[in-house]
Amino acid sequence: MSQTDAVVRLVRAVLGDNAVGACLHGSAVLGGLRPHSDVDVLVVVRRSLGRDERRALVDGLLARSGARAYEGPARPVELLVVVADRVRPWRYPPVCDFLYGEWLRDGYERGELPAPEPSPDLAPLLTMARAGDAPLFGPPPTELLDPVPPADLRDAIVAGIPGLMADLDGDTRNVLLTLARIWSTLETGRIRAKDEAADWALARLPAGRRPVLAHARAVYAGDAEEDWAPLLPAVRPHAAYLLERIREAGDGPHREAAADGGLGH
Numbered sequence: 001m002s003q004t005d006a007v008v009r010l011v012r013a014v015l016g017d018n019a020v021g022a023c024l025h026g027s028a029v030l031g032g033l034r035p036h037s038d039v040d041v042l043v044v045v046r047r048s049l050g051r052d053e054r055r056a057l058v059d060g061l062l063a064r065s066g067a068r069a070y071e072g073p074a075r076p077v078e079l080l081v082v083v084a085d086r087v088r089p090w091r092y093p094p095v096c097d098f099l100y101g102e103w104l105r106d107g108y109e110r111g112e113l114p115a116p117e118p119s120p121d122l123a124p125l126l127t128m129a130r131a132g133d134a135p136l137f138g139p140p141p142t143e144l145l146d147p148v149p150p151a152d153l154r155d156a157i158v159a160g161i162p163g164l165m166a167d168l169d170g171d172t173r174n175v176l177l178t179l180a181r182i183w184s185t186l187e188t189g190r191i192r193a194k195d196e197a198a199d200w201a202l203a204r205l206p207a208g209r210r211p212v213l214a215h216a217r218a219v220y221a222g223d224a225e226e227d228w229a230p231l232l233p234a235v236r237p238h239a240a241y242l243l244e245r246i247r248e249a250g251d252g253p254h255r256e257a258a259a260d261g262g263l264g265h
Contacts, residue, residue, distance in 0.1 A: 003075055007041050008136050010060040014053055020044045021138020025129040038076045042129050044084050044144045048097050054113045066102040076102040090146040094122040123148045123156030128191055157182050172228050176216040179242040186249035195220055212238040
């Protein structure tokens with residue numbers, strides 16, 4: 001059984017008829033999984049999850065997700081749950097009813113449970129889900145989810161930057177690739193896979209600014225080791241340069257129209 005199938009089986013066993021549908025988002029629908037990609041699954045439910053449902057999902061995912069999975073090392077899983085009437089009709093910011101991600105594992109293992117909270121990050125994730133239109137069960141995402149207006153998408157990806165930058169030292173590769181994707185999305189209205197966004201950015205960076213992002217891309221693709229020591233002095237200046245490009249892109253008009261159909265891969 002594939003890891004995605006195992007996640008779907010867990011979701012259906014725990015949530016039963018409360019689950020309206022589930023789909024893939026993220027790397028799986030933006031060009032395919034890479035060596036460091038998560039398995040990204042979005043579930044739409046009829047009502048907010050109860051405590052027992054949250055506990056059962058967390059316990060099942062602790063067993064199946066990431067390098068510390070109780071059943072043995074596996075690809076990390078990111079599982080998002082949204083309540084249908086909290087995201088359709090669309091409103092900003094959307095509410096995430098449940099989130100499991102490996103970066104939150106320590107808290108889960110201490111007994112913490114994810115609770116509903118507003119989440120601007122859902123705007124690009126729902127956009128990717130609609131664009132990929134890859135249902136795992138139930139109706140396709142284009143039937144379950146409303147399109148995200150371009151202005152809300154732009155606001156959402158910018159809103160996440162402070163939290164992203166706080167992780168620069170501990171998650172350097174992912175932060176740099178995400179900054180490149182934010183820049184690309186603001187300029188073009190299209191959400192790209194991280195490696196594709198890095199290619200887009202590398203073609204627009206001065207030669208002296210390319211090595212840091214090129215290394216992040218190579219690690220993401222599995223072509224280099226996660227060793228930042230030789231490039232460490234250049235990481236923060238590179239991130240600052242990308243932030244300036246993002247600020248400029250956010251202040252200016254789109255260079256390409258941002259229609260819902262143009263936000264895919």
